[in-house]
Amino acid sequence: MPSTMVQSLSRATTATFEELALLFPEHQLTDEQTAAPLGLAVSVDFRGPFNGRLVLEVSTSILPLAASNMLGEHEGKQPQLQRDALGELANVICGNVLPAIAGQEAVFHLSAPKVHEDATAVSREHDAAQARTEFGVEDGRARVALYVFGDAEAMLAVTGA
Amino acid sequence: MAFNVLVVDDSAVMRQMVVRTLKMSGLPLGTVLEAANGEEGLFTLQEHWVDLLLLDINMPVMNGEEMLRRLRAAPETENLPVIVVSTEGSETRLAALHELGAAIVRKPFAPETLRDTILRITGVNDAEYYGAVPVASDDGDF
Numbered sequence: 001m002p003s004t005m006v007q008s009l010s011r012a013t014t015a016t017f018e019e020l021a022l023l024f025p026e027h028q029l030t031d032e033q034t035a036a037p038l039g040l041a042v043s044v045d046f047r048g049p050f051n052g053r054l055v056l057e058v059s060t061s062i063l064p065l066a067a068s069n070m071l072g073e074h075e076g077k078q079p080q081l082q083r084d085a086l087g088e089l090a091n092v093i094c095g096n097v098l099p100a101i102a103g104q105e106a107v108f109h110l111s112a113p114k115v116h117e118d119a120t121a122v123s124r125e126h127d128a129a130q131a132r133t134e135f136g137v138e139d140g141r142a143r144v145a146l147y148v149f150g151d152a153e154a155m156l157a158v159t160g161a
Numbered sequence: 162m163a164f165n166v167l168v169v170d171d172s173a174v175m176r177q178m179v180v181r182t183l184k185m186s187g188l189p190l191g192t193v194l195e196a197a198n199g200e201e202g203l204f205t206l207q208e209h210w211v212d213l214l215l216l217d218i219n220m221p222v223m224n225g226e227e228m229l230r231r232l233r234a235a236p237e238t239e240n241l242p243v244i245v246v247s248t249e250g251s252e253t254r255l256a257a258l259h260e261l262g263a264a265i266v267r268k269p270f271a272p273e274t275l276r277d278t279i280l281r282i283t284g285v286n287d288a289e290y291y292g293a294v295p296v297a298s299d300d301g302d303f
């Protein structure tokens with residue numbers, strides 16, 4: 001797993017959580033955060049110089065606060081809007097990490113975010129994630145993984161990783 | 162001066178976030194209209210005058226770049242202030258949008274970034290926005 005890709009993913013994720021959701025990731029997880037289950041996942045597929053998928057998994061306990069910070073207190077209580085807000089976080093992370101990895105000239109097309117109750121259905125465990133990062137948020141945690149589909153040589157040719 | 166604004170983004174959540182950010186920024190807002198893609202945005206502009214357009218790039222039906230090109234080709238909207246609010250990272254694509262006269266705000270953005278960009282491209286200066294700033298007298302007692 002190239003360390004520069006992990007750093008890019010970590011930076012994009014941290015900036016997105018801080019600026020969009022006003023939540024501050026902690027990279028040293030507490031015992032409580034480590035034990036918190038990852039109950040919801042959202043995926044964003046992308047096409048471009050290389051194709052793949054970004055998967056963001058979070059503890060459901062952080063959803064109300066994230067959605068409230070993004071959309072307002074009333075909206076943050078609505079489950080559908082909580083899921084939509086999570087989708088936007090994944091979309092923005094993906095949109096920021098790809099140029100950081102592939103360079104500023106690369107053009108990618110991102111699909112609409114898809115929310116999944118079962119994270120294992122989208123995590124593509126049969127593929128090795130090219131980059132993965134995990135951090136604590138409030139009393140829960142979040143995990144982000146970047147998968148490249150097919151032959152990773154296309155990605156390596158672009159990134160030089 | 163109150164700003165009438167059109168927000169064009171295929172994500173309802175992002176439109177809501179942009180509108181919320183506009184309200185948080187303290188800018189005087191008039192009517193805030195929304196559209197889900199470039200085609201809807203063009204229809205909306207046929208019916209309503211706005212002072213400012215906040216535009217996403219990647220959208221179905223008609224993307225933001227195509228909408229912007231059509232706006233610039235029409236005399237009534239060729240000078241409309243436009244801010245592209247997007248995760249787009251391609252410098253090539255951003256340069257094309259800049260050449261069409263759009264300012265760029267990358268997601269994620271801080272409210273003050275959006276506010277400052279609006280003030281800059283609409284030409285509203287700080288005195289108009291914040292009101293007259295009292296000048297301290299230099300004959301005070303020390």
